[in-house]
């Protein structure tokens with residue numbers, strides 16, 4: 001085992017993608033995945049219907065691997081139930097974010113809120129993640145309280161939508177310096193996720209004293225687009241999810257809080273296969289990244305630098321060179337996956353071959369199915385710890401997407 005098994009330090013924050021991982025937040029997939037059907041999976045951003053028991057086994061193995069390497073694993077579902085247990089304000093916050101008057105109308109919305117307020121904390125956590133169908137709502141006590149909305153909806157439609165993408169804890173929050181940032185998710189299927197991460201950070205005792213960094217309720221920024229290249233240097237992908245306005249707002253906020261001095265804004269193709277920057281590129285060592293070869297020569301970046309009260313903007317220039325310069329490196333190594341044939345490279349990129357989670361410099365977790373990418377990583381001296389992802393991968397996310405590092409050692 002490369003990473004010594006020493007106890008986690010009780011602290012927060014991260015200044016890189018590769019500093020030794022001490023604490024991570026994962027979400028063990030649950031009943032929300034059982035809501036996926038061929039009718040709704042596109043809208044809920046899954047590319048298939050996962051076998052849920054197997055997905056849970058795969059996730060347990062992922063969490064177990066991290067624990068066996070000395071990483072403290074916090075599970076979002078547990079944190080949520082514990083938060084509801086101790087905080088009435090958190091319960092109200094979670095309920096009001098889930099109950100949509102626009103969808104249910106005032107009459108039924110009030111009724112659903114009353115029902116949710118009566119649930120025990122763990123059950124409330126389950127309902128707010130797995131959603132609830134009209135059929136599952138309790139019977140209304142009298143004809144006088146009957147709801148037209150309820151009658152006119154098909155019983156298997158959702159009165160509260162499920163959140164199957166909670167699995168990808170990377171996207172709804174991230175830590176930078178000693179602070180956490182709540183993101184603003186771009187697509188309707190995911191926007192409510194941040195209401196849950198937000199209330200956990202605000203009310204769970206584990207995060208007492210933790211300070212908030214960037215916060216946006218408007219311009220989209222997703223955590224999968226945010227890469228902490230080195231202390232003070234952040235890359236932000238702009239494409240299907242994070243917008244130019246989101247990237248600029250994040251950069252200016254990080255400058256103001258002195259959490260970064262340089263932000264590289266990286267345009268990525270607006271398509272599902274490259275929905276976030278971390279689908280095409282992740283750090284695997286202090287001076288190395290793995291990148292989808294098809295974009296390696298074309299990825300560029302606008303460089304934003306903090307300049308006192310202002311920011312200077314230059315570029316675009318080639319991303320790897322701009323990143324190396326900002327990181328103060330003579331050379332930023334790109335793992336040589338250029339020797340993969342184009343079809344294998346495309347298949348392995350789709351299956352998150354470039355979406356690795358570093359648990360220490362030069363030690364990464366990757367899906368086992370991406371045999372050729374993993375071989376190139378090993379040939380370059382990177383230790384690759386593999387996990388199965390046949391079911392987890394149907395949501396189109398790999399080990400980095402499925403993890404929110406809460407504490408890493410400083411580089």
Ligand SMILES: NC(=O)NCCC[C@H](N)C(=O)O
Nearest residue numbers: 045168224276395396397401
């Ligand atoms: N950082 C990531 O790339 N996260 C993967 C998110 C997958 C999810 N099904 C989505 O489409 O948003």
